[in-house]
Amino acid sequence: MTNAIDISALGKQYKGVAALAGVSATVPMGKVVGLLGHNGAGKSTLIKLILGLIEPTSGHVEVLGESPWGSHAVSLRRRIGYLPESVAFYGNLTGSEVIDYLARLKRASRQQAGKLLERVGLEYARDRRVSTYSKGMRQRLGLAQALLASPELVVLDEPTGGLDPQATRELYEIVAELRAEGHSVLVSSHVLAELEPHIDSALILRQGELLAAGSVGDLRRQSGLPDIVVVRLKEAADPESFARELAEHGLAHDVRRDGQFEIRIAEGGKLALLQRLAADPAIDDIVIKEASLARLYDYLGAGTGRQEEGKA
Ligand SMILES: Nc1ncnc2c1ncn2[C@@H]1O[C@H](COP(=O)(O)OP(=O)(O)OP(=O)(O)O)[C@@H](O)[C@H]1O
Structure with a gap:
């Protein structure tokens, strides 16, 4: 058995x-x-x-x-x-x-x-x-x-x-x-x-x-939900110009309440993104966050009655 x-x-x-x-x-x-x-x-x-x-x-x-x-x-x-x-x-x-x-x-x-x-x-x-x-x-x-x-x-x-x-x-x-x-x-x-x-x-x-x-x-x-890189900027850095830079490179992101940036990693793009971020003098710290069970649950649409398509 x-x-x-x-x-x-x-x-x-x-x-x-x-x-x-x-x-x-x-x-x-x-x-x-x-x-x-x-x-x-x-x-x-x-x-x-x-x-x-x-x-x-x-x-x-x-x-x-x-x-x-x-x-x-x-x-x-x-x-x-x-x-x-x-x-x-x-x-x-x-x-x-x-x-x-x-x-x-x-x-x-x-x-x-x-x-x-x-x-x-x-x-x-x-x-x-x-x-x-x-x-x-x-x-x-x-x-x-x-x-x-x-x-x-x-x-x-x-x-x-x-x-x-x-x-x-x-x-x-x-x-x-x-x-x-x-x-x-x-x-x-x-x-x-x-x-x-x-x-x-x-x-x-x-x-x-x-x-x-x-x-x-x-x-x-199964979900294909992207991992997220959380970036903390140095105090002297300008968040607006960092946000513009991300947009120029086509990188989707959110700004958290504590001012840190959450950048979604495109499939297969993790290393290239990390290299780019590591070379950026505005950045103080980087953490990679894998999708949690709670996030996967929401993303898969467990509570909505349908799959939330295209939400990345
Ligand atoms: N004895 C019953 N007679 C009629 N409908 C029922 C009965 N028991 C459950 N249902 C219905 O079956 C569906 C599944 O209910 P169930 O209690 O298994 O869900 P659940 O996931 O355990 O929910 P919860 O987290 O609220 O306990 C619901 O639509 C519920 O209204």
Whole structure:
């Protein structure tokens, strides 16, 4: 088995709404894959299909080599950990009682379950009632329950909602540990800058269709979106004459709020541009900026319902 999830021509219709229309994609074993898309793009529908909570109208899904609706569906669910977007627990139970109870349901080792609260940074609150937990603490408890029974596949739906920056870093550290231990992770998020360093590849949905798939490098190549050179001028330099110079050489640019210039690199023109800039006495510093996941997402038109052509 090379893929944790194999999705083929998957379609889901709700009365009159095509939530998913012929999506084919994979989540390779042992990789962290980001699931991206604007509100209503079909992410939750795809996750529900993967978890076997709903059935498709057309197409197939195989999760860890099994159908989520087949005869092995029950045992398959024990091999999957799931953190929903909003987690709700029995408020009268303590964190440790919640995990203990869910461990029994999932037939997880209670010894391993005991260590999970420590892993998610909740050991100090293990004997406090969940009703006294903050949103971030509840989210950590949700992560702990998703890791019960050491699942081969972990599905995280908007896992950092309600987490502070430190807790967000810790969550992604756990994701990195899961990957290092060979688990596969599918993680949906709207916070692309946060997600980018932690994923091997992304699946981008738009209006029920797969708009793009691949590593951030693949997406850069697919999009043809130019890299950008950020130039800081010396204090004594005249920005207007520098802007005129760029225009004379046909170099498209923007001026940032901090006064630095962003120059788009034409395909194959990186070295020539850098040589020219390096020889310019007006320039104090140069930084090359590759297209970020967030910029690629916008450029590919993930939120617009259409590809933004010619935007460079
Ligand atoms: N039970 C349902 N009945 C009817 N339409 C639905 C149902 N669930 C989802 N939809 C529709 O299917 C489409 C995809 O919804 P889905 O919840 O999968 O999107 P999403 O990408 O998860 O959005 P969000 O980021 O807002 O959670 C939307 O148009 C939504 O209105």
